[in-house]
């Protein structure tokens with residue numbers, strides 16, 4: 001296996017419980033290493049058998065994050081991009097489903113020359129190839145690889161075995177970080193190290209000795225807890241890093257740096273120590289923790305409102321935009337399935353503006369139409385993202401153009417006025433996974449538009465994930481009645497953005513701008529949405 005000699009590898013596993021935030025810890029370490037001038041990337045291995053999370057219900061798995069190259073990936077990739085401020089690609093998220101598909105395709109082609117195909121070595125080799133492939137993208141100094149799941153899961157075993165082998169083959173260039181939980185027991189007033197000890201023991205049983213242990217805890221624990229963990233787990237006290245709960249995930253890089261994780265990691269990888277600072281992060285944190293800022297209340301109307309992770313990039317983009325506007329952003333979650341005409345406006349009345357994010361399927365569509373109508377009629381800002389654009393167009397067609405049966409063929413294939421219809425290449429498709437219009441596409445902006453005043457650019461590029469689009473047969477009718485098609489594909493065939501001409505701020509786009517927002521580089525569309533909302537609430 002050929003690999004770049006200089007690249008260093010950091011593997012991150014998690015123990016004790018899931019949801020400890022391996023992704024945030026990995027991304028935060030990436031931030032610190034990048035601030036030292038190292039070229040860093042992050043990779044996630046997901047042990048489930050889906051080829052990608054694109055076909056999974058957001059209730060189970062949270063948001064599907066879309067990369068520039070159109071890969072549907074785990075939401076941790078969103079954290080990675082937002083933290084290290086680099087665009088990632090399909091090589092950065094590998095699933096068991098992908099690995100097995102590749103192994104089975106090779107087997108069918110006869111590539112294994114009559115051998116029995118087995119988890120070790122065939123599946124593990126395929127996994128190792130993917131680690132090396134990630135380094136080839138851009139000659140990285142460091143690649144941080146997160147193994148999804150928790151130690152003890154059956155399905156992550158092939159990945160752990162692969163990294164065990166990889167570490168053995170590349171001893172000088174690898175370290176292992178294990179993330180655990182140190183619970184605090186209120187009843188006895190003590191921090192407990194036993195779960196960490198057990199998790200490290202479990203790792204050792206599969207042949208991995210961790211180099212660094214990052215301990216999540218509800219609050220700061222004393223030095224003797226570190227000493228105890230070090231003693232039982234065969235690491236130095238300095239290699240035990242404390243990571244107490246933070247009010248904002250964007251504070252974690254600062255926490256980890258204060259614990260000198262960078263000194264420990266660089267020394268173990270044989271890289272030279274160098275100074276760095278996290279000024280941008282500190283400034284960002286200072287702004288978001290500042291007290292008595294004005295607040296805007298955004299009504300987020302969706303059907304997965306019980307699990308905010310389903311709209312993670314949207315809520316993060318709103319937070320970034322609020323920080324850039326030096327205000328707080330309260331999100332009022334409105335479940336579109338329970339938003340009925342009679343009581344709808346009560347919930348909507350609380351909101352300063354409305355955002356309808358992306359979505360699939362006809363559940364909750366009526367509630368979303370009510371919300372879009374409310375924003376249009378009451379002149380409060382409206383931002384529609386993908387499905388949110390379809391909703392805006394349907395509502396306008398029904399209530400302004402009097403096309404009562406206007407709909408998207410996604411929800412009613414036989415409607416009289418299919419103002420939203422299949423993209424031309426989608427009609428014949430039979431497979432669901434990975435077949436939408438995905439990833440970055442250019443959009444040309446009409447100069448005489450609100451959109452142009454926001455982006456201040458004639459051409460932009462944004463990420464997409466959809467099967468349906470605005471039906472051009474209706475374009476003239478919409479234009480004649482107050483809709484501006486302010487963003488279009490360069491060939492003019494696909495509508496990318498619509499806006500209402502006689503409304504203070506009503507913009508809906510076919511793309512997903514949320515994927516490109518970064519904490520201290522708010523996305524222009526979200527920035528302006530919050531800015532306008534703030535202006536209206538303070539006037």
Ligand code: GLN
Nearest residue numbers: 358359386387466467468
């Ligand atoms: N369901 C719609 C489509 O497939 C919108 C998708 C989305 O909002 N991402 O076109």
